[in-house]
Amino acid sequence: MLWLVATGFFMQTLDTTIVNTALPSMARSLGESPLRMQSVVIAYSLTMAIVIPASGWLADRFGTRQIFATAIALFVLGSIGCASSQTLVQLASSRVVQGVGGAMLLPVGRLAVLRTFPPEDYVRALSFVAIPGLVGPLIGPTLGGWLVEVSSWHWIFLINVPVGIAGCIATWFAMPDARSEVKRFDAKGYVLLAVGMAGFSLSLENIAAHGLNHAAVLVLLIVSLASFVAYGLHATRAPAPIFPLSLFRIHTYSVGLLGNLFARIGSGAMPYLIPLLLQVSLDYTPMQAGLIMLPAAAAGMATKRAVPMLITRFGYRNVLIVNTILVGAAMASFALISSEQPTWLRIAQVAFFGAVNSLQFSAMNTLTLKDLAGAGASSGNSLFSMVQMLAMSLGVTVAGALLAAFGAMSASGRGSLPVFHETFVSVGLITCASSWIFAQLAREVRRGRHDGEAGEM
Structure with a gap:
């Protein structure tokens, strides 16, 4: 069962990032502008944000086995629809179907684990499930670029089909049909x-x-x-x-949730903007654009161990204020990218962004969940997951709107590179401004009295 849930989580997180390096190829195939392809990413993440709050109730009502199998089936059907799409509208619509399935994979799978294993085994079981979810975003951009070059963009969706069919079959043998008392939805x-x-x-x-x-x-x-x-x-x-307002009486939760919403707008925009910049303005191949994202993932994983130490030493408030500004500055620094920039400097720039961005996620997530317990834990965690996906959707939406606005204002013949530069500066400023939210943390939290374990998603 753990392998089954882990595979579902991997499929869900992989498809969040795998399309980014393929967007220019999709645009050429569908006769669209590469700078107007954000709906492909938005349709998936926004649908997940909308469906996640209902996933727990559906599992309680119909059982984890049926809902998990349905989630995989919808994910596969959406993948087939994406691969066979002839227009951008068809592709975005199929991504909605894919997002409905993806939204239920992790919450229902996590619920099945919690209802199957004894409390003393929760941490080990959930850690096992989480590992593939970290690998998905790591290899997604590179795998997407490689598939586009060796075959076509259609295969970034078709690879889900055999895995999904095997997952549906395995669900009926390995997934327990756990149910619970159904409350009124x-x-x-x-x-x-x-x-x-x-x-x-x-x-x-x-x-x-x-x-x-x-x-x-x-x-x-x-x-x-x-x-x-x-x-x-x-x-x-x-x-x-569905989400009681009493959750916002928890000071760390309310600050962490709002901070996540606004700080993640910039973080959600960057995986969309960077591969697009490299391919549209700097003539990178899809594979090269995917490989340039690997230093960000590697640096992010390397910095995770430093998070608890930094929080203990400086406190949540200081860490989050300073690091949020560093993340925003790292985003704005991409406005310095040009065709004359040496490759090693570009790699260092991407790696620095990956390091501070990973530290930001871990610190924000720990702050948000550290005091969430008791009866509000389930709804609070569900709201948190919804906000994360909503912020990712808003990030790509804002990036697309900025590209369109600056593109409309730019002089003819100026090229696309200045439009990207202005977009990166704007996204960086939005992120820096979100540091004001973390400045509202209470004094006792500022002093770092509460230690926490860092988490990614």
Whole structure:
């Protein structure tokens, strides 16, 4: 069962990053501009953000075996649809189906592990499951680039098919059909949140696609904000809201959650922007663009052990304020990239970003979850997972909108490189501004009285 859950987690995390290096090839095949392909990434991550809150209730209602098998089946069907797509709309629609399946793989698999193993084995079992999830983003960009060069972009989706079919078969033999008492699902609250997330993301997407004056932007933005406000009012009087507002009474959780939302916008944009920059403006091949991302992953893994020591020595507040500014500065530094820049300096630049970005994830995640316990642990963790995926979607959406805006303002014949430079500076400034959120941490947390174990996702 552990191998089955780990494989599902690997498939989910791999497909979050594998498409990034293939976007220019997809654009040429579909007759689209490479700078307008962000919907392929957004459709997947936004769908995951929307579906994740319902995954636990579905597993309780229908059983972990049926939902896990359904998740794999949807993931495979979405992959086949992506590979057979002839237009960008078809590709984005298939990514939605893929995202529905991917959203249920990890939460339902983790739930099955917790209901199968005794408490003393939880840590070892969940650590085993998490390892492939770290490997997926590590090899995703390089594998995507390699598949594009040796065959075509269609194979980045078709490789999921045999693995998924084997996973569906294995699920019926290895996955226990664990169920639990089904509580009433907060359907109204769920719909309000889903409409709010989709409307806000799509309003930014309309900026990228149609420009700042498009009327749909204003309509979608107002609808999304009204939905979020309506959910807040609903949660104050609903007997069992999907995410109780009492979670925000936990100081470290509220600061960590909001910090994750805004700081991850820049972090979500970078895996989309860097391979695109290298291929569109610097004539890298897909394989070369994927390989240039490896130093970021390697440096990120190397810095993980330093996180608990830094937090113990300097406290959460100081670490997060300083490191958030470093992450933003690292993003803005990509505005210095040019065709004359030596390769070794480019690799060092990517590695530095990977190191500080990994430290940021680990510190933010530990802060968010360190005081979350008791009855609110399940809903709090689910909300946290949703916010992570939403921020990733918003990152790509913001990056696409900035590229479109700066591209529209740029002089003809200027080329795409200055447009990327201006986008990197803007994303870096957004990230630096999120350090203000971490500056609101209370004094006792600033002094680092609470130690924590760092986590990635």
